[in-house]
Amino acid sequence: MPEAALDTVAKAAGSPEAAQPYAELGMKDDEYARVREILGRRPTSAELAIYSVMWSEHCSYKSSKVHLRQFAEKAPRNDALLVGMGENAGVVDVGDGYAVTFKIESHNHPSYVEPHQGAATGVGGIVRDILTMGARPVAVMDALRFGPLDAPDTRRVLPGVVSGISFYGNCLGLPNIGGELGFDPGYVGNPLVNALCVGVLRHEDIKLAQAPGPGNKVVLFGATTGPDGIGGASVLASATFDEESHAKRPSVQVGDPFLEKLLIECSLELFAADLVVGIQDLGAAGVSCATTELAAGGTGGMRIELDRVPLRDSRLTPEEILMSESQERMMAIVSPDKLAAFMDVCAKWDVVATVIGEVTDVTPEEAERGGRLVMTWHGETVVDMPPRTASDEGPVYERPIARPSDQDALQADTPDRLPRPADDAELRTQLLQVLAAPGIADPSWVTSQYDRYVLGNTVLATPDDGGMIRITDHGDRGVALATDGNGRYTRLDPYAGTQLALAEAYRNVAASGARPHAVTNCLNFGSPEDPGVMWQFAEATRGLADGCHELGTPVTGGNVSFYNQTGATAINPTPVIGVLGVIGDVRDRLTSAFPAETTDARLYLL
Amino acid sequence: MARVVVDVMLKPEILDPQGQAIVGACGRLGFEGIAQVRQGKRFEVQVDGEVDDAKLADVRRLAETLLANPVIEDFELRVE
Amino acid sequence: MARVVVDVMLKPEILDPQGQAIVGACGRLGFEGIAQVRQGKRFEVQVDGEVDDAKLADVRRLAETLLANPVIEDFELRVE
Amino acid sequence: MAARVGVVTFPGSLDDRDAARALRIAGAIPVSLWHGDADLQGVDAVVLPGGFSYGDYLRCGAIARFAPIMSEIVPAARSGRLPVLGICNGFQILCESHLLPGALTRNSSRHFICRDQLLRVESTATAWTGGYHVGQEILIPLKSGEGSYVADPATLDRLEAEGRVVMRYADSAPNGAQRDIAGITNEHGNVVGLMPHPEHAVEALTGPSVDGLGFFTSLLAHLAEGPVGATATAG
């Protein structure tokens, strides 16, 4: 393989007219023009890599931002919220000095390409988000949607997804305490794999993605970097999945849950010994995201020697390193006097850790421009940019919105026209049909592949409506969780459909005996460039924000997944809503079953 | 009866956690000079009768669709 | 660098659910004439330098102690 | 003085905290043992907990067997001195270490199975099951992907003849285990390997029953009585 010529900042300054593949990386003309304006020159290819992933829909929320704002604007006053939206995950006070953090995230497209690994790495990613907040991950849930059971592709996708979740979650030692299983023709070419993780921490243990203190070291730890999912962040996660992207499919990310388990124990030991100043996990945009976000959250200054990143494949270029989605990696900011202790803990857990740079000071002018992130490759400067422009100041779009033309017809088409059962026998047949539908029938063929006992704190799990765990080994305090979503309802009325999903999750939590406290959400929609989809999105977010306001329960975080479509056909809009509740004494929990010892009890329908 | 062997290995660019775990263990167990280990699968497929071109093509199709996952794995086939 | 391949297969008397499932799937997918499939493991061990007798003995020991479980598995070794 | 019982943490151990909790509930003092230290810290017994040591990538338990702590556990266990309970991955490690015969292979369903499992107690002549009675049925979680016990017919016959099958799956084995074997012991009765997880059935709130507690209370009674050989014959 010929060594690609290195594109340096000096070269970029001297060759303003060089053609750059920004369109292939998913950037629009005006976005590219803005990068040039920010830098005052053309970007180097490494800088282009950073901007393209950071400004992708997946990382920048450029189409959804204007709508997500209302979650904060309409948020009920709530003293329980310790960390709100914007960080890796929200943190909620649950009393006695304890807090929990939880979040749900999608891994839809990767799970279609390679179901087992896609779903596995989806679990891995959300678990690292929770760990990054300083919490011990204590449980996971999974909300799944597939095409009909008898569709040929479902046979490939469903077993793979379930085995991936089972493999990764079980191997991490996190109990699976609930989830959903839904089927609809709309998901044939676009399954939904939404994974939720919840973690527990003490108030004083909250960690943030920031890099204060010039002179502090930037340490990359965990897996070595390989060509996993290169281009994935912009190509896989946010562009329509079509034949063409099939052809230029990047190398699939493969998960290593064993390494992630070591990373969890290692990180918790690092936190306990107070050895990190700031921390970030490496998700979709890998090193690009971690460095720009950490720098932007700190002094604004950082210097990275990219050639120090330990590689699995020595041929990787700086651009590829910046875009690699290799799993099971974290980045920490460590003060120099604690570096030796930090390295010792990593060595104890057999986790590779490498200093790749340090936090730097910035001048007031540099701060004004958005800080200064410099990266070198064997001594040559390949990146010199204001990190905040990549992490926080990406493009924001007010996408056109239009109520779909078939909406009225859809709503007019009520079930009234369906024939009623003529007699008992027909009623019986219909009832049996409903009960046998795969989305209604017993899901234990899926859930029996998930460990629900590990950690020994699972109070409720399948088949109960919500999951519940005890959050400490010595007390009785617990949290309950449920996720719900219904694409068909939401298609019929996105505003009400989303509220129904919220209400159902809320009821499931309340019915377990816990008091609902906070909301997370994963918004699975079609292309934001389709005004009809954007209308659904606007209505759904408005519905959720209003509903949360009404219920007095804040949204603490979530995830948006756009471009869920096959060709031009979008999935039914599917917001999956997760509600977390708190219960003072888990012994007061209520199960879905009638307790065995009850007789002569009365049944009430509320 | 004849036997076709299908060797399935992860593509070289794909992470192989299993191989890594083994290399790690080799070091601790004092096996020197083991540079790399990759773990794959070996299938022994017994076919009825002779292995002619048609049979071989069948096994190849079997490998592509069932034995190997072409997204992350390569395979090789040989008659034994 | 040289490569030693270690093939590890379940002993014939040990149940191989994977292999059986594959045979079952063959039937459903219309692959005719597949009598039996057994699934095992293939390890590609890269050793530093030449594979001399001492190295080969090392890899054999590695196979015996780590790569295969003699209670249920047989292994074969070859230099490639 | 309460018994001190070690719980080994290997890289990838998952149920170590649960095992420690179960021991605590039973009245023992759990002592955390690190795989990399060849030091048993003078414990009276050892639990090898469930999990995926080293990711179980090669074969379950194959790599953990070589951990430094095992170099202390194996001779003490083999001599009959040290009571050792291997649960799930721990059972796999005991087989890989040749402390117990046979091996654990992939479930016949090829899937991981997590379910509440009814077991029948077959032997109370071990350090870990003296508190049960033969024929008793207990309900504890089974959760494993490679839980199918196999051994050659001669070994199986010997295990049966010597009364070393400790637990069997009531009804039939959900994972294809030969002769429905869920747990076995060595010739001294001090080493027990068990596929299901008694440490997950010690509290009514979080387990399907509290039937698992018997393993840990049995151990304490056994330790209070004296050396293993004595109970093994008395059982």
Ligand SMILES: Nc1ncnc2c1ncn2[C@@H]1O[C@H](COP(=O)(O)OP(=O)(O)O)[C@@H](O)[C@H]1O
């Ligand atoms: N994908 C999944 N992962 C984990 N648990 C699941 C999954 N799907 C369903 N469950 C669990 O199975 C039980 C029944 O599911 P479901 O029939 O969807 O419940 P509901 O009656 O609340 O709609 C619940 O406990 C639910 O949490």
